[in-house]
Amino acid sequence: MTENKNISTSLNKVAFETVDIFGIIKKLLDGDSDGICLLCSDLEGCWQLFKSQFKIQKAAGGKVLNFKNEVLFIYRFNKWDLPKGKLEKGESIEECAVREVEEECGITNLSIENELDTTFHIFERNNTVILKITYWFLMKTTYNEKLTPQLEEGIEQVVFKNKIETEDALKNTYENIKLLFL
Template sequence: MYKVFVNDKPLFLTSTIEKETDFQLFLLESIDIEQLITKIFNHRIDKAFLYHPDEKQALKILKERIPVAKAGGGLVYNKKGEVLFILRNGKWDLPKGGMDKNEVIEDTAVREVEEETGIKGLKVGRKLQKTYHVFKRNGTYKLKITHWFEMKTSYDGPLVGQAEEGIEQVAWLNKDQIKEALKNSYENIKLLFEEESIGQTL
């Protein structure tokens, strides 16, 4: 099952039909996706399931119907095991950003982390799960697919938030601080901590 967040509300791509309780179920083949997304954006639907017998095919169809924006980001650890967070628009987030033309996604992730936080000396580790969310730009919906990488660094210099990206603060957070920060974060970020083994250590 794929989870796509629209305005921080979940839209599930599923191959199982469940009896409706607190959500609405739609057939992907026949639904007007843009209309559904607009309803979720306008808080008229809180949670929806899109059914297709093949989940991978469902994601493919969604990508055909909504323009895709690829992004790369990092879950960065320092020597103390703290994680690098940014505060943007009053919410805690992880550094990430859009892919440049002809760029390899791993390079995107490293470049964006460096630009948004001022950090140096990143070593890229394993690839984490991708996250999906729909946003609106210039009146058009786009599906942002973010590729996440675990990264490590021994950098202990100053952290500098990228002002033009609206970053108000950059900070290393320990386990307790992460728990607190996730209360004021995005669903996709919480998902990374829930579903990766790092969630076990929090």
């Protein structure tokens, strides 16, 4: 979504006010569309209206670096991913990010360095279309023991990857994760 009507994109540009949001989402979820660029004159107003169409799920996670500057990855659903999870009631975004990384990876000694970009993705569960908003943090750790994947969450592996291994992992990850490495 953008206010820039001259944006350079290969996506079809459509005025936000004229679209059927759920029609677009259905095409995206069914794989019948690669995407669309929504144009609007009031970005904040359009964004609030767009979000109001969905059930919102907030989550947080981390791009964790160890003392060798390696990145912590999880392997789940046949893709490399970064650890993250749902915000619990009464919990801050930062608390959620640390808790989820600890739970999913069996790691401790995490410190948040700074906030990274927030990512958004849409999925369908039980006939409900959900907009997941994930808050990301750059974290560091001094942890140097065995990592333990949270098997009940479908996590098969937890590993730190060096620069070359990270580049390879990014070939088999989600587009939103790639954004955190730009």
